Amino acid sequence: MAKKSIGIITSLLIILSIFVAGCGATKSSETSGSNASAQGNAEEKTDKQEVTLKVGAAAVPHAEILDFIKPKLKEEGVNLEVVVLDDEVQLNPALQDKQIDANYFQHVPYLGSVKKEKGYDFVPVTKVHVEPIAFYSDKVKSKDELKEGAKIGIPNNPSNEYRALALLQQQGLIKLRDGITTYEATPQDIVDNPKKLEFEEVEAPTLVRSLPDLDGAIINTNIILEAKIDPNTALFREDKDSPYANVIVVRKGDENRDEIKKLDAALTSPEVKKFIEDKYGVAVVPAF
Structure with missing residues (x-):
């Protein structure tokens, strides 16, 4: 009788150990799967690196308008770096030399005159505002x-x-x-x-x-x-119909870059229009 009881107990212990081992394996598998998923998410975040976009600008109002859209672009993965030079005339040479990705200080007639004189291969991509002379x-x-x-x-x-x-x-x-x-x-x-x-x-x-x-x-x-x-x-x-809208200018071929398109969209948003109207009144008029 005692031997029979011992046999039963032994069998129960074997079954219990198999059950515990199975649970442990399942938990280990789940943990491993969770870790793999976390690693995958981390790799995905790493793939979406923030892009830095350097835009040369006149101090007022251009740089102030660009500063206003920085948070919006940050959300879209673009780190906007605003470069203000003491001499605005140097912003086109800086674009030519690839020190910056775009500039924002000039209107199309001025761009046309310097392109003819200097041979720049630049294109305007966005009309932002008019500063009535x-x-x-x-x-x-x-x-x-x-x-x-x-x-x-x-x-x-x-x-x-x-x-x-x-x-x-x-x-x-x-x-x-x-x-x-x-x-x-x-x-x-x-x-x-x-x-x-x-x-x-x-x-x-x-x-x-x-x-x-x-x-x-x-x-x-x-x-x-x-x-x-x-x-x-x-x-x-000048009246509001002035043809001298200030524009974003890039090197030809860069107008289709994703970060340039995001810059264009941010600069022509209703939020920017309200910012310009509220801050500058008659001095600066939205051109979009």
């Missing part, structure tokens, strides 16, 4: 107060010089010769100048400093904003 003066309160022989400052680069003269023509102060079909014109192209206005052609960034010595000057809005001057003090400005 405007007339400022420390000496008169309206254009009608301008006296004969008044000295007027205008930018000396081809596209903005034409832009300034076109604005003066729109205001009835001068008339340009017929047949100007490009964005290039100088005071020599003026055929009617009733007030015999005299023109000072200077580097655009120096116009603010020159203003006290002039009767007035036509100045780009980004320069006005950087100088902390209220753009509402302008006597007159």
